[in-house]
Amino acid sequence: MKKTENKLISRLPTLFNRPSQTSGLTLIQYCPPGSASSRTCAAIWDVHGHVHLACPLWRKRAGVLDPQPFIKKFPSAGDGVDSFERTMEWLDVVCFSARSTLEVMQSCEAEPEWRLSCTPYDATNQTLGLGGLSKAFLPDKALLKEVARQCLAQTIKRLIKEDPDFQNVQMEMIEDDTNTRDVAMVYAPSDLAIRVCLLKKVSRTDVIRSGIVAMDRMSQPDANWQHALLVMPGLAIERPIFMTKNVTICSLEFEMIRAALLDLV
Numbered sequence: 001m002k003k004t005e006n007k008l009i010s011r012l013p014t015l016f017n018r019p020s021q022t023s024g025l026t027l028i029q030y031c032p033p034g035s036a037s038s039r040t041c042a043a044i045w046d047v048h049g050h051v052h053l054a055c056p057l058w059r060k061r062a063g064v065l066d067p068q069p070f071i072k073k074f075p076s077a078g079d080g081v082d083s084f085e086r087t088m089e090w091l092d093v094v095c096f097s098a099r100s101t102l103e104v105m106q107s108c109e110a111e112p113e114w115r116l117s118c119t120p121y122d123a124t125n126q127t128l129g130l131g132g133l134s135k136a137f138l139p140d141k142a143l144l145k146e147v148a149r150q151c152l153a154q155t156i157k158r159l160i161k162e163d164p165d166f167q168n169v170q171m172e173m174i175e176d177d178t179n180t181r182d183v184a185m186v187y188a189p190s191d192l193a194i195r196v197c198l199l200k201k202v203s204r205t206d207v208i209r210s211g212i213v214a215m216d217r218m219s220q221p222d223a224n225w226q227h228a229l230l231v232m233p234g235l236a237i238e239r240p241i242f243m244t245k246n247v248t249i250c251s252l253e254f255e256m257i258r259a260a261l262l263d264l265v
Contacts, residue, residue, distance in 0.1 A: 024044070024045055024046045024051075024100060024101035024102065024120070025043065025044075025045045025101075025120070025121040026043065026044050026045070026101045026104070026105065026118050026119065026120050026121060027040045027042075027043055027118070027119045027120075027121060027133065028040065028041055028042040028043065028044060028055075028091070028108075028116055028117075028118055029041065029116065029117045029118070029119065030042075030074075030084065030087065030115060030116055031115045031117070032074050032076075032077035032080040032083070032084065032115070033077075033080055033083055033115065034077070034080075035074070035076065035077055038115075038117060039073060039074065040119075040133050041055060041057050041058075041073065041084075041088075041133075042054060042055035042057070042058070042088070042091070042133070043055075043121075043133055044095060044101050044104055044118075045101060046098075046099070046100050046101050049099045049100070050099070051095040051096075051098045051099070051100065051101060051103075051104060052095070053091065053092055053095040055088055055091075056069060056133065057069040057070045057073055057084070057088075058070075058084075058085070058088040061254055061255060061258075062163065062258070063162065063163070064158055064159060064162045064163050064258075065081070065085055065158055065162070066155070066158075066254045067081040067151070067154040067155060067157075067158055068151045068154075068155060068252075068254060070084050071147060071150050071151050071154060072138065072143070072147065072151070075144070075146070075147045075150070078147070078150035078151075078154060079150075079154075081154055081158075087114045087115065087116065090111075090114055091104075091108075091114070091116065094107045094108075101118075101120075104118070105118040105120075139234060140233035140234045140251065140252045140253070141201045141233050141234025142234075143233055143252075145181075145198070148198060148233050148252060149176065149183055149198055151252060152183050152184075152196070152198055152231055152252060152257070153173060153183055153184060155254055155257050155258075156171055156184060156186065156196065156257065156261070157171060159257070159258055159261065160186075163258070165262055165265075166261070166262075166265060167189075168189040169186060169187065169188055169189065169261075169265050170186070170187040171184050171185070171186050171187070172184060172185040172187070180197065180217075181197050181198050181199055182195060182196070182197050182198075183196045183197065183198050183231075184196045185225065186229075186261065186264075186265070188264060188265040189265065190265075192226055192227060192264060192265070193224060193225040193226055193227070194225060194226075194227045194228070194229055194261070194264055195214075195217075195218075195225040195227070195228050195229070196229045196231065197214070197228060197229070197230050197231065198231050198233075199230055199231065199232050200232070200233075201232050201233055201234040201235055202232065207232070207235075207241070207249060208243070210230055210232075210249070211228075211230065211243040211244065211247045211249060214228035214230055214246075214247050215228075215244065215246060215247055218246060226246065227246050227247070227248070227264060228246065228247050228248070229248050229249075229250070229260055229261070229264070230247065230248070230249045230250075231249075231250055231251070231252055231257065232249065232250075232251060232252070233251065233252040234251065234252070235249070235250070235251040235252075236251075237249075237250070237251060237256070239256075239259065240256060240259050240260035240263065242263070248260050248263070248264065
């Protein structure tokens with residue numbers, strides 16, 4: 001059974017006031033392939049001879065890895081989600097087998113190809129605040145366009161790759177265009193072609209206007225899609241907005257994108 005315990009991240013300072021029960025708090029840094037710098041991605045500690053692992057960047061929803069936390073932490077390595085997932089799976093196995101954090105540190109040193117390094121927590125400037133591990137990510141509405149685009153594209157790729165509800169669904173990336181902000185074409189088994197667009201968060205009245213513009217684009221002779229999915233980072237809604245039978249609007253949240261697409265495919 002996995003020992004990934006992301007919910008304990010916020011409780012780590014409290015836990016480590018009880019040294020008789022808990023010891024060896026160590027921060028794990030990851031350096032993505034092609035990068036020269038590393039950032040804290042996880043924490044490990046041992047309790048009564050069992051090593052626990054907490055990684056807020058390695059989060060699965062409905063059995064599918066949500067790539068957005070990793071991309072927000074490593075915005076220049078958005079295409080390295082698969083590599084990071086394999087690394088975390090290896091680390092999880094190592095933690096499960098180890099009886100102390102020292103054993104995990106030795107394994108990371110012995111196998112540098114996983115690009116992990118370990119720093120024992122000592123409350124110095126380097127480790128204070130858990131290396132930023134418990135710090136909240138930027139809200140979606142504040143993300144740079146390039147980062148939001150990566151989050152959207154990688155989310156759709158993950159759903160198609162891993163979610164059984166998206167079998168036989170295909171995706172084609174669209175070259176970045178400042179004018180249209182289109183991200184991808186998604187093709188459902190029913191032959192429905194869906195144009196996925198990343199828009200800025202707008203006012204409630206402009207949400208309707210964005211839908212009207214999307215319908216107007218579909219009416220043009222060169223339009224080769226029958227449905228538009230408009231994704232607006234930071235849009236405060238509880239479920240996708242099915243504006244018409246041809247236009248759906250949702251936020252950038254993983255679950256929201258999944259729900260919107262699932263209704264269409």
